[in-house]
Amino acid sequence: xxxxxxxxxxxxxxxxxxxxxxxxxxxxxxxxxxxxxxxxxxxxxxxxxxxxxxxxxxxxxxxxxxxxxxxxxxxxxxxxxxxxxxxxxxxxxxxxxxxxxxxxxxxxxxxxxxxxxxxxxxxxxxxxxxxxxxxxxxxxxxxxxxxxxxxxxxxxxxxxxxxxxxxxxxxxxxxxxxxxxxxxxxxxxxxxxxxxxxxxxxxxxxxxxxxxxxxxxxxxxxxxxx
Ligand SMILES: C[S@@+](CC[C@H](N)C(=O)[O-])C[C@H]1O[C@@H](n2cnc3c(N)ncnc32)[C@H](O)[C@@H]1O
Numbered sequence: 001x002x003x004x005x006x007x008x009x010x011x012x013x014x015x016x017x018x019x020x021x022x023x024x025x026x027x028x029x030x031x032x033x034x035x036x037x038x039x040x041x042x043x044x045x046x047x048x049x050x051x052x053x054x055x056x057x058x059x060x061x062x063x064x065x066x067x068x069x070x071x072x073x074x075x076x077x078x079x080x081x082x083x084x085x086x087x088x089x090x091x092x093x094x095x096x097x098x099x100x101x102x103x104x105x106x107x108x109x110x111x112x113x114x115x116x117x118x119x120x121x122x123x124x125x126x127x128x129x130x131x132x133x134x135x136x137x138x139x140x141x142x143x144x145x146x147x148x149x150x151x152x153x154x155x156x157x158x159x160x161x162x163x164x165x166x167x168x169x170x171x172x173x174x175x176x177x178x179x180x181x182x183x184x185x186x187x188x189x190x191x192x193x194x195x196x197x198x199x200x201x202x203x204x205x206x207x208x209x210x211x212x213x214x215x216x217x218x219x220x221x222x223x224x225x226x
Pocket of ligand 1: 144145
């Protein structure tokens, strides 16, 4: 009897795996990703070097920021983009510069103090949660950070909560389809279509795709409101 039941049980298990494994694995890959290495804080000086391959003014233009806007710069690093963002939103606006490495936080804090920037707040966040305010931001900006996210779907869920109804999410990241002489190893870069799928799955809709950089994609999403 037992001998007869075994193949039948095996058959059921195999059938279950065949049906559900693709869903389970795609769900896991959306939830968790092997962490790429975090940018090493002892190389922070590299983040301060001028980037002719990432035109800051052109990027700022394409973010269509207005005076008084509230922006989150997630994975702010040395604050390379925090300063031009702060200048775009003006004294009536605010930029929250957030990172999960304390050395980055200390570095930006000093910079903000030295430049006496009254419209920047520095936030020490968590991998899956930038610890910001709900329904508060006009724009959330991530540059050169998406490929480092350990838990993209959880972080995106929180970003979605933090954005206002008409809020936008801008992602600039290394494109593995564009060969670059520097930057993270190709296997750590996230393909553009993977990033778009993950972000859309988290409740966003792609509204702009600016193909203006030699090594990066630059995507803008709006929050999908149900
Ligand atoms: C390569 S640096 C980019 C810094 C800056 N955005 C720039 O373009 O110069 C990536 C930064 O993202 C931060 N980071 C990685 N994962 C993060 C997460 N889940 N939340 C916030 N920051 C994160 C790292 O600590 C690092 O400072």
